[in-house]
Amino acid sequence: MRWLLLILCCIIGFGPIFIFSRATMTSVNNYFTANRQKELMRQANVIADQVSGSDFFTNEDNLEYFSEYLLDTSIQGGYRIMITDRTGMVIMDSNNSEKGKVYAIQEVIEALNNKSVANVQNNGNIYTAVPIMDYTSSEIIGSVLIFSSAADITDTVEVIRGLFSFILLGILICVGIAIFFISKIFVKPLKELQGVINRLTDGHLDSRVKETKVFRNEITDIGSAFNEMADKLEKIDDSRQIFVSNVSHELKTPLSSIKVLADSISTADDLPKEMYIEFLQDITNEVDRMSNIITDLLNLVRLDQKELPLKFEATDLNKFMSDIVKRLTPLANAKDIDITYEGKNVMAEIDSVKLSLAISNLVENAIKYTDEGKVTVTLDSDHQNAFITVADTGIGIPESEQNKIFDRFYRVDKTRDRQTGGTGLGLSITHSTVLMHNGSIKVLSKENEGSTFLVRIPLKHPYVLENDK
């Protein structure tokens, strides 16, 4: 890429430099030319004045003296001087060759028309033509012409142009070299990043880019973004490892129970029939338990991977909620817990199967973690969202644990859960489901006072709208 940069620099630089140098050269040329024109015109006017003053259209002596003067001026200035009378006839010529000829050229015509001009001819020669005015009669009695070659100007301009080009070329080369080396500064951090990425890809998830506090720019921003991404990657990997170890632990526990029970049965002699039935019942329970865990796990993973597409349908939330509460009332009654429901008529687009599971989890937990007291379930809404709350007067959740409860297999009190027979995945599933509905879930809790779970579900799901279209 450094070569590309260099070539680009040359191309971008060359164009403007070329235009600039041409423009400058033209200006220089014009400056010199204009100067020469002024000089010629000045000289011509001086001569015209002198001719006006002395009357040598008729006086031979004056003519003689003046032609000496004309020759000297012409040699000094390196140009050609001619004087014509009013009929266009050349009466004086510094080169002495055109005397007596009639010059009916544009320059003479201009002067006889009382125009003082200085200009450049087509062949590059610079000329001036000024009228000679007779002061007494105010008539134009002749013209003064001066012709000069522009060769010396051209030569000078060429020399300057050569020097100019040389310098500019030198500058271009220096800039090119400088850019070549400077581009290293830009490419280096990118190469470093590439190295770190390669190390990460190889498996070293702890690879990070060096953060510089100095001179933050887009490239260092990429470095920071990369580091963040690597952090997340590492975290995900860690959580994967934790998850796997969690799962194996969860499954191991019922398996060891089963083993214990089975061993007991096989090694014991003469056990009464009731004992066999009890042990086998226990084994069945453990198997059921493992099965539930695996099912929940599968659901959770599928939810996460969005393998199960959610089917959003317009649902009467009031009926939906009251059904859940009705279903779980026996459970509450078994523990002598008072469960109430308060709601209003709300229609929302939800996947009723999955959301039912999610809300049921919340209510079940509320019942599970309350020893005595009550569970209150409410349904409210505004024009955009439905608000579901599940409040209990149970043991509460310590503040330090409140942000971890939605993690998989997380249990505040491990011993308790074994008793109540959960999988430890309930809140994870609820959390995922609510998020899939574009909603949110929050918990307010105080230890030994109770917990309240607040769930917000948007009434309209954007995907449904698109499908409708």
Add this chain to the structure above:
Amino acid sequence: MENGFNNNNREDYIERKNKAIYIIVTAIVIVLASFLINNFQARKEVEKDICNVYFLDASEEFLKSEERYISGDSEEEIVANVLEILKNKPISEVLVQSIPENVEFKDYWIDSKGTVYIDLHFTDGKKPKNDVALMARAALVWTLTDLEFINGVCITIDGDPIIAAGGEYIGILTRDDLVIDAAEIITEPLDEVTVKLYFSNGDSTGLDVEIRRIIVNPNQELGGYVLTELIKGPVDENLKPTVPPETKVLDLKVLDGVCYVDLSSDFVTKHSGGTSEELLTIYSIVNSLTSIEGIDKVQFLIEGEKQTTFKGGVDFSIQFTAKDLYL
């Protein structure tokens, strides 16, 4: 039997084919020839019938010509036709009439030497301005001299010749006398000077002087012009040239009275050689150059470098001063 029959036919056929070819070729030649002759004649006629008539450019500050067909059986008629064209508008829209409205061609005649005399008259009695008059005169001269039988124009006004500011008459004007294009003007100052040129005498025993008047640019080194004249050779038949004609002067500089002359290698290679010839060559140059004011010595260089010897006889690296040669 069949063969013989075919052969006969074949011979006949070839003969007829050849004949046809001859006829066709001849026909083509005749057509081409007549076409060429026709064209040639036509062009000649066309040339005769076209005249470059000079009008004014739209700015009215310089002349531009336009090709016009002219008619007339005699020279007078042709001139009359041309004058008539001049009095009217040009065909091209970017050109303007060059003869003022109040000018009338009263009379004209052509003499045996190819000069046409034209007498003008101003219908309103007013003379045109100087610049208008100048352009009109130029247009007349250049238009009429475009005709092959005219080489000069003499203009009079009501019988009187035109008087220049100095009092002299402006008489016959040819194209040489009347310039309408400034492109040929030499811009460098030129002056006529006299130079002394030293050439070899008839028996090659010494040098003789030839005086010449040449046109030079006073701002350039006179030595360069002198060398050029030496290379050209003598005009006098009794003198002999001393410098090979292929010699080129590469550079000539005068510093502190010393003239540094840089000559091309032809100066050495094309020289015939021989000690006396060498001396004659060297001193013809040295004496000619030192006769110029400001030059006392001459230093020779060949292709920019000092040489130890010229053709083997003379030490060429020294600075030469003028010397009378007796060989």
